[in-house]
Amino acid sequence: MSQSDRIWTAALLVIGDEILSGRTHDKNIPQIASWLQVQGIRLREVRVVTDDLTAIGEALNVLRERNDYCFTTGGIGPTHDDITVDAVARALGLPVVIHPEAKQILEQYYATRGGLTDARLRMARVPEGAALIPNRMSGAPGIRIGNIFLMAGVPHITAGMLDALTGTLEGGAPLLSETIGCWVAESEVADMLREIEAAHGKCQIGSYPFFQEGKGGANFVIRSTDTEELQSAVDTLCDGLATAGYDFTPGGI
Amino acid sequence: MSQSDRIWTAALLVIGDEILSGRTHDKNIPQIASWLQVQGIRLREVRVVTDDLTAIGEALNVLRERNDYCFTTGGIGPTHDDITVDAVARALGLPVVIHPEAKQILEQYYATRGGLTDARLRMARVPEGAALIPNRMSGAPGIRIGNIFLMAGVPHITAGMLDALTGTLEGGAPLLSETIGCWVAESEVADMLREIEAAHGKCQIGSYPFFQEGKGGANFVIRSTDTEELQSAVDTLCDGLATAGYDFTPGGI
Numbered sequence: 001m002s003q004s005d006r007i008w009t010a011a012l013l014v015i016g017d018e019i020l021s022g023r024t025h026d027k028n029i030p031q032i033a034s035w036l037q038v039q040g041i042r043l044r045e046v047r048v049v050t051d052d053l054t055a056i057g058e059a060l061n062v063l064r065e066r067n068d069y070c071f072t073t074g075g076i077g078p079t080h081d082d083i084t085v086d087a088v089a090r091a092l093g094l095p096v097v098i099h100p101e102a103k104q105i106l107e108q109y110y111a112t113r114g115g116l117t118d119a120r121l122r123m124a125r126v127p128e129g130a131a132l133i134p135n136r137m138s139g140a141p142g143i144r145i146g147n148i149f150l151m152a153g154v155p156h157i158t159a160g161m162l163d164a165l166t167g168t169l170e171g172g173a174p175l176l177s178e179t180i181g182c183w184v185a186e187s188e189v190a191d192m193l194r195e196i197e198a199a200h201g202k203c204q205i206g207s208y209p210f211f212q213e214g215k216g217g218a219n220f221v222i223r224s225t226d227t228e229e230l231q232s233a234v235d236t237l238c239d240g241l242a243t244a245g246y247d248f249t250p251g252g253i
Numbered sequence: 254m255s256q257s258d259r260i261w262t263a264a265l266l267v268i269g270d271e272i273l274s275g276r277t278h279d280k281n282i283p284q285i286a287s288w289l290q291v292q293g294i295r296l297r298e299v300r301v302v303t304d305d306l307t308a309i310g311e312a313l314n315v316l317r318e319r320n321d322y323c324f325t326t327g328g329i330g331p332t333h334d335d336i337t338v339d340a341v342a343r344a345l346g347l348p349v350v351i352h353p354e355a356k357q358i359l360e361q362y363y364a365t366r367g368g369l370t371d372a373r374l375r376m377a378r379v380p381e382g383a384a385l386i387p388n389r390m391s392g393a394p395g396i397r398i399g400n401i402f403l404m405a406g407v408p409h410i411t412a413g414m415l416d417a418l419t420g421t422l423e424g425g426a427p428l429l430s431e432t433i434g435c436w437v438a439e440s441e442v443a444d445m446l447r448e449i450e451a452a453h454g455k456c457q458i459g460s461y462p463f464f465q466e467g468k469g470g471a472n473f474v475i476r477s478t479d480t481e482e483l484q485s486a487v488d489t490l491c492d493g494l495a496t497a498g499y500d501f502t503p504g505g506i
Contacts, residue, residue: 027278156464
């Protein structure tokens with residue numbers, strides 16, 4: 001495998017009873033997934049676990065070992081249910097320490113907001129040896145330790161942290177994708193899709209049905225790191241759909 | 254542990270490259286989570302894996318063994334990337350067979366829609382011994398084998414399948430929850446929350462910060478299977494917030 005073919009992978013561990021109760025709809029999975037694609041890193045697996053030291057640690061150790069990067073979201077705030085730092089430190093066999101720069105950031109942030117209480121100081125706790133990830137939205141920084149990145153649960157705070165990390169992680173060729181939308185039952189073009197994928201070894205084709213306005217259709221997503229082969233597969237699919245008499249929408253429906 | 258204290262758990266395995274690419278925002282996690290709560294079953298973990306036989310099988314075998322129920326979403330359609338049935342059958346060591354009733358349902362459904370092609374017949378394939386889950390939205394049924402439930406990827410089709418399953422799964426006491434919203438930095442009430450949780454052994458309190466209209470606040474969610482203790486914790490929290498001079502909104506913000 002040449003260096004350019006090396007596939008970089010990441011996993012995401014979502015920590016939060018609020019996702020598992022159905023109360024909160026996760027927005028971090030799609031935002032981190034999209035951001036990783038641009039970095040040339042594939043999100044290969046996601047796990048959502050309860051706010052439990054053992055559950056977090058068990059998942060973390062599997063995910064960090066078999067991926068280049070492991071992100072977590074949630075549980076790094078000031079309240080009693082924020083236990084991500086403790087869980088990660090325990091999983092890594094590291095003590096939890098106060099990070100001096102994090103403490104300074106929080107002192108500054110809370111200087112005009114009631115001061116740095118004990119609860120707020122919790123947000124300066126990190127596994128020993130960790131670096132900080134800047135948070136431009138609110139005081140408390142994210143945390144990097146080895147290949148693990150602890151991000152916030154609140155999506156727009158995590159968005160700011162991702163911005164700060166942009167371009168800093170090594171990745172491979174970005175996975176490109178093109179989408180063709182079509183008002184067709186996917187079962188009618190299943191053979192066509194299979195044949196086009198078979199003829200384009202560097203492409204994967206996904207078929208994602210939907211129902212809108214009482215009608216059924218599907219988006220066909222072709223993914224590849226190879227620009228030419230991607231374009232060839234797109235052209236073949238468009239020709240095939242046109243020949244079979246279907247209207248289609250480049251870019252997707 | 255008395256029978257009424259028995260906690261029933263479920264896991265969800267989301268199968269889909271489209272979620273991991275960030276292209277599609279999952280809606281099945283919250284809908285299945287909420288439905289399970291009403292059945293008295295806790296969603297304890299979620300995994301999202303790629304459309305890969307080994308990845309699906311590995312996750313399935315862990316999840317089904319350590320939970321009472323295991324749901325999957327996605328990959329039961331007619332196209333080449335729909336491999337959930339094959340993955341589940343392989344993980345269970347079962348052959349894949351055509352389910353006669355599923356074939357009959359599909360024949361009827363497609364009678365006026367171009368007939369039952371080979372691709373469409375794929376949707377009648379099940380692991381041997383499986384039962385069907387009615388699908389009132391489109392032809393292809395869901396599949397139940399042992400404690401595993403294979404649901405559709407399209408959320409409103411899965412919604413119909415969940416309706417069909419309502420009341421058929423054994424569960425425990427439903428987990429009740431009450432939410433109090435407050436325009437307060439959660440760090441200001443972290444001690445109060447910790448103390449209230451400590452004083453109410455049958456309750457868990459979650460704190461979920463948000464930013465809206467340029468202001469920060471948090472929703473405090475108290476969960477319990479015990480109605481009286483839940484109410485006591487809610488009352489204590491409301492009293493505490495009022496005494497500290499915060500406005501709060503029962504039901505959440």
